[in-house]
Amino acid sequence: MSENTSRTELSALGEFGLIERLASRIQLQQPSTVKGIGDDAAVIDPQGLHQVVTTDMLLEGVHFDLGYVPLKHLGYKAIVVNLSDVYAMNATPRQVIVALGLSNRFPVEAVDELYEGMLLACRNYGVDLVGGDTCSSRSGLVIGVTAIGAAKSEDIVYRSGAKDNELLVVSGDLGGAYMGLQVLEREKAVFTETGAQPDLAGHDYILERQLKPEARRDIIELLRQLDVRPTAMIDISDGLASEAIHIARSSGLGVRLYDDKLPIDPTTYQTARDFNLDPTTCALNGGEDYELLFTITQADYAKIKGNPSLTVVGHMIDANSGYRLVDKQGGEHELMAQGWDAFLRKDG
Amino acid sequence: MSENTSRTELSALGEFGLIERLASRIQLQQPSTVKGIGDDAAVIDPQGLHQVVTTDMLLEGVHFDLGYVPLKHLGYKAIVVNLSDVYAMNATPRQVIVALGLSNRFPVEAVDELYEGMLLACRNYGVDLVGGDTCSSRSGLVIGVTAIGAAKSEDIVYRSGAKDNELLVVSGDLGGAYMGLQVLEREKAVFTETGAQPDLAGHDYILERQLKPEARRDIIELLRQLDVRPTAMIDISDGLASEAIHIARSSGLGVRLYDDKLPIDPTTYQTARDFNLDPTTCALNGGEDYELLFTITQADYAKIKGNPSLTVVGHMIDANSGYRLVDKQGGEHELMAQGWDAFLRKDG
Numbered sequence: 001m002s003e004n005t006s007r008t009e010l011s012a013l014g015e016f017g018l019i020e021r022l023a024s025r026i027q028l029q030q031p032s033t034v035k036g037i038g039d040d041a042a043v044i045d046p047q048g049l050h051q052v053v054t055t056d057m058l059l060e061g062v063h064f065d066l067g068y069v070p071l072k073h074l075g076y077k078a079i080v081v082n083l084s085d086v087y088a089m090n091a092t093p094r095q096v097i098v099a100l101g102l103s104n105r106f107p108v109e110a111v112d113e114l115y116e117g118m119l120l121a122c123r124n125y126g127v128d129l130v131g132g133d134t135c136s137s138r139s140g141l142v143i144g145v146t147a148i149g150a151a152k153s154e155d156i157v158y159r160s161g162a163k164d165n166e167l168l169v170v171s172g173d174l175g176g177a178y179m180g181l182q183v184l185e186r187e188k189a190v191f192t193e194t195g196a197q198p199d200l201a202g203h204d205y206i207l208e209r210q211l212k213p214e215a216r217r218d219i220i221e222l223l224r225q226l227d228v229r230p231t232a233m234i235d236i237s238d239g240l241a242s243e244a245i246h247i248a249r250s251s252g253l254g255v256r257l258y259d260d261k262l263p264i265d266p267t268t269y270q271t272a273r274d275f276n277l278d279p280t281t282c283a284l285n286g287g288e289d290y291e292l293l294f295t296i297t298q299a300d301y302a303k304i305k306g307n308p309s310l311t312v313v314g315h316m317i318d319a320n321s322g323y324r325l326v327d328k329q330g331g332e333h334e335l336m337a338q339g340w341d342a343f344l345r346k347d348g
Numbered sequence: 349m350s351e352n353t354s355r356t357e358l359s360a361l362g363e364f365g366l367i368e369r370l371a372s373r374i375q376l377q378q379p380s381t382v383k384g385i386g387d388d389a390a391v392i393d394p395q396g397l398h399q400v401v402t403t404d405m406l407l408e409g410v411h412f413d414l415g416y417v418p419l420k421h422l423g424y425k426a427i428v429v430n431l432s433d434v435y436a437m438n439a440t441p442r443q444v445i446v447a448l449g450l451s452n453r454f455p456v457e458a459v460d461e462l463y464e465g466m467l468l469a470c471r472n473y474g475v476d477l478v479g480g481d482t483c484s485s486r487s488g489l490v491i492g493v494t495a496i497g498a499a500k501s502e503d504i505v506y507r508s509g510a511k512d513n514e515l516l517v518v519s520g521d522l523g524g525a526y527m528g529l530q531v532l533e534r535e536k537a538v539f540t541e542t543g544a545q546p547d548l549a550g551h552d553y554i555l556e557r558q559l560k561p562e563a564r565r566d567i568i569e570l571l572r573q574l575d576v577r578p579t580a581m582i583d584i585s586d587g588l589a590s591e592a593i594h595i596a597r598s599s600g601l602g603v604r605l606y607d608d609k610l611p612i613d614p615t616t617y618q619t620a621r622d623f624n625l626d627p628t629t630c631a632l633n634g635g636e637d638y639e640l641l642f643t644i645t646q647a648d649y650a651k652i653k654g655n656p657s658l659t660v661v662g663h664m665i666d667a668n669s670g671y672r673l674v675d676k677q678g679g680e681h682e683l684m685a686q687g688w689d690a691f692l693r694k695d696g
Binding site: 041043044045049050051057059062088089095098100101132144146147160234235 | 411486
């Protein structure tokens with residue numbers, strides 16, 4: 001968090017002032033952006049390409065806890081999770097629009113930090129922030145981001161394109177963001193009870209996975225270089241199990257995952273053990289990894305084989321065979337998707 | 349509200365179930381919609397047109413009170429206020445994306461009513477609901493809507509296109525939505541204190557203005573028929589004064605409004621008097637009328653003269669002359685914009 005301790009009330013700026021303050025920091029970089037902030041709507045020139053559009057809402061107390069999430073990181077993450085959806089269509093993100101619900105509890109300086117994170121993500125991914133809505137909230141902070149991307153019609157990859165026997169491939173490693181959250185929640189509880197300063201040493205990797213995730217633009221570029229076109233693709237926001245089932249269901253197929261193939265970083269693995277959690281469960285259901293999960297033809301296997309960023313975790317099977325998980329002993333179980341459903345019951 | 353008293357918990361359906369329930373009711377009607385709900389992002393074919401994109405967030409306790417707003421009306425209004433922004437660009441809305449934050453307090457039947465209103469608005473305006481995000485909220489209901497429209501590049505009308513001496517024209521009448529809100533709040537207060545049933549008789553028009561506003565697609569069509577191309581345009585969400593200043597400021601001009609030209613419906617006028625409010629103030633600052641405010645050249649005046657749907661309320665002046673209001677006695681005052689700024693101080 002910033003060392004800046006000055007506090008300017010939002011009411012001192014007002015909506016117009018806040019919008020002008022934000023707009024003055026934005027440098028448009030997309031040739032496709034015709035008009036950014038400052039009218040009833042943003043205007044985009046599609047330049048002959050199809051447009052993809054996705055939205056995500058982040059609510060305080062549900063998706064984030066300002067007790068341990070710095071606002072700049074939160075702003076960064078709010079943008080990135082939407083860009084991840086655009087990459088999962090094999091499209092290039094170009095614009096974002098941001099709706100914010102703010103309460104008086106936030107001074108202008110806090111809003112600045114949030115936007116700083118958003119604009120940093122925009123710069124890093126070559127995206128323009130072109131509009132939004134700012135309103136007062138009586139409850140917590142509410143962030144709604146809509147991302148717009150572009151692609152040639154024939155390049156767009158849907159969830160529904162997988163075929164029987166195709167390989168299921170995941171980028172990066174899994175479960176880290178979830179374990180990062182566990183560490184943050186533990187240290188918050190300790191702090192609340194004892195006032196002890198958080199002990200986050202040795203957890204850099206998983207904390208970054210939770211607090212400052214990246215969208216896998218590099219994987220989209222890698223696949224183009226390797227001349228591999230995924231047949232189906234999704235990003236992992238709810239957990240591998242849930243997303244694998246999404247691809248299978250959308251494609252009218254079943255899926256089989258292999259426990260011993262799951263890519264888990266040693267830090268994630270060890271932290272899970274320290275928390276008496278099963279690393280496999282964390283990798284399957286942890287969520288928020290924002291890796292890409294996709295299917296490729298058997299013929300394309302040779303092109304990705306041995307690449308450290310890509311792991312084959314299973315393959316598609318016929319619909320009647322269902323959703324299956326093969327454990328390390330070779331036993332087969334039904335693959336269960338957790339995530340949002342359980343979440344709603346607990347937190348809703 | 350529905351007579352249906354059955355209650356199904358959201359947790360019984362889960363996110364997948366809720367999305368499937370919604371998706372099964374949607375009939376896509378836009379040839380430009382390539383892919384609706386059911387993937388990481390919606391896919392749109394711009395068909396050679398520019399795209400306009402706008403978003404609005406509605407928060408319970410700030411923008412609406414479920415004590416007197418039926419969920420179906422709320423859903424309808426949430427869509428319409430976004431379409432109004434698209435029409436204000438002189439574009440045609442084609443798609444909407446909806447993000448919802450729901451708490452356990454809402455049964456599935458309530459969510460159904462909300463969507464019923466949204467889908468009714470979509471049908472009425474020929475728009476597809478193509479995607480969204482559904483999450484649990486710990487505070488109230490949160491609705492985020494993003495609307496996407498299309499227009500030829502040369503047809504898009506910005507706020508910034510007004511020229512000195514051009515006429516400022518407004519559609520319909522003003523202040524009604526604000527007075528409708530006053531009636532609803534009074535009756536709610538009476539009900540809370542005495543248990544007396546609301547007395548809404550005689551207020552149909554202003555209640556409809558507040559609860560079920562329409563976007564002025566008909567005005568956009570009328571202007572095309574009349575061969576009038578607005579030079580600048582905005583929709584009235586915050587109040588005439590605020591929007592007139594937006595056009596003036598964006599165009600590098602001043603503006604002069606005439607009190608005795610403001611179109612005020614007799615019901616609005618009488619209700620304002622009954623509340624000891626100045627009808628002019630309600631028309632200038634009431635907000636939520638979703639009428640269109642636009643400038644036209646003096647040469648186009650003959651084309652709109654006498655049209656009952658259009659009223660010339662003022663004209664553009666040079667920037668140094670500022671923002672002015674001429675009262676009924678001919679005295680000139682500075683035009684003040686209220687609305688969101690005051691609102692944030694009160695409710696934030």
